[in-house]
Amino acid sequence: xxxxxxxxxxxxxxxxxxxxxxxxxxxxxxxxxxxxxxxxxxxxxxxxxxxxxxxxxxxxxxxxxxxxxxxxxxxxxxxxxxxxxxxxxxxxxxxxxxxxxxxxxxxxxxxxxxxxxxxxxxxxx
Amino acid sequence: xxxxxxxxxxxxxxxxxxxxxxxxxxxxxxxxxxxxxxxxxxxxxxxxxxxxxxxxxxxxxxxxxxxxxxxxxxxxxxxxxxxxxxxxxxxxxxxxxxxxxxxxxxxxxxxxxxxxxxxxxxxxx
DNA sequence: CGGTATCCGACCTGATACTG
DNA sequence: CAGTATCAGGTCGGATACCG
Numbered sequence: 001x002x003x004x005x006x007x008x009x010x011x012x013x014x015x016x017x018x019x020x021x022x023x024x025x026x027x028x029x030x031x032x033x034x035x036x037x038x039x040x041x042x043x044x045x046x047x048x049x050x051x052x053x054x055x056x057x058x059x060x061x062x063x064x065x066x067x068x069x070x071x072x073x074x075x076x077x078x079x080x081x082x083x084x085x086x087x088x089x090x091x092x093x094x095x096x097x098x099x100x101x102x103x104x105x106x107x108x109x110x111x112x113x114x115x116x117x118x119x120x121x122x123x124x125x
Numbered sequence: 126x127x128x129x130x131x132x133x134x135x136x137x138x139x140x141x142x143x144x145x146x147x148x149x150x151x152x153x154x155x156x157x158x159x160x161x162x163x164x165x166x167x168x169x170x171x172x173x174x175x176x177x178x179x180x181x182x183x184x185x186x187x188x189x190x191x192x193x194x195x196x197x198x199x200x201x202x203x204x205x206x207x208x209x210x211x212x213x214x215x216x217x218x219x220x221x222x223x224x225x226x227x228x229x230x231x232x233x234x235x236x237x238x239x240x241x242x243x244x245x246x247x248x249x250x
Numbered sequence: 251c252g253g254t255a256t257c258c259g260a261c262c263t264g265a266t267a268c269t270g
Numbered sequence: 271c272a273g274t275a276t277c278a279g280g281t282c283g284g285a286t287a288c289c290g
Contacts, residue, residue, distance in 0.1 A: 025282080043252075056282090056283060056284075066240055089236070107214060167271070181262090181263065
């Protein structure tokens with residue numbers, strides 16, 4: 001069994017596609033990072049993030065639950081309380097996401113500058 | 126100046142959104158990773174990746190060029206050759222992406238197992 | 251409070267055809 | 271070879287209304 005993968009770069013990339021579609025949507029990452037602090041209830045998440053519709057929050061949370069990234073605990077009180085907690089798997093995702101986040105922080109200004117420059121040249125034609 | 130960011134977690138997360146939509150689409154990451162090996166020409170990229178339409182490749186490359194992630198060099202030969210090269214910015218993105226990729230490799234099996242289990246329970250109802 | 255159901259518009263993506 | 275233009279389908283995401 002080979003330890004160094006001579007695997008072509010594009011084959012390795014295919015593996016990313018699934019994960020990227022996993023976290024590539026608009027809300028997943030924000031929800032995961034929000035739950036990194038502590039478990040939260042539905043509307044708590046909603047308020048914390050802000051701008052997310054009830055439906056998209058419910059949908060995204062269900063997807064995360066399906067993937068085993070969060071657990072859903074229903075407390076049969078009145079009114080009902082549902083608490084979402086990050087699993088070990090979910091917490092482990094936070095690290096690479098933060099890497100990406102720090103990359104973003106370091107380069108977002110440069111990217112936006114590039115965009116402006118590019119668009120300006122385009123407009124001039 | 127504070128070194129430890131007391132920044133609320135959700136504020137920090139907003140910054141990610143832009144970057145994630147940057148790399149969150151279906152092809153960007155695969156193109157970047159393909160160009161990590163070496164500069165390539167249009168159809169070279171197309172063949173290497175496989176399954177991408179001509180339009181999506183052109184579109185995604187244009188977006189990457191706009192962001193300053195790749196440079197586009199036209200050699201005025203017949204037939205024309207256009208070579209795409211990763212910039213320093215583009216290369217710097219490869220690192221966090223690989224982090225995400227290794228996370229994917231380490232956990233994809235678990236995730237798929239979780240999904241199967243979740244779906245099976247759902248079907249039984 | 252914590253959802254689900256329904257509808258709708260916007261965008262993403264691909265197929266195809268055409269151009270320099 | 272390296273695109274652009276056009277069209278069509280599917281998915282994403284939001285608004286609204288309703289339910290337990």
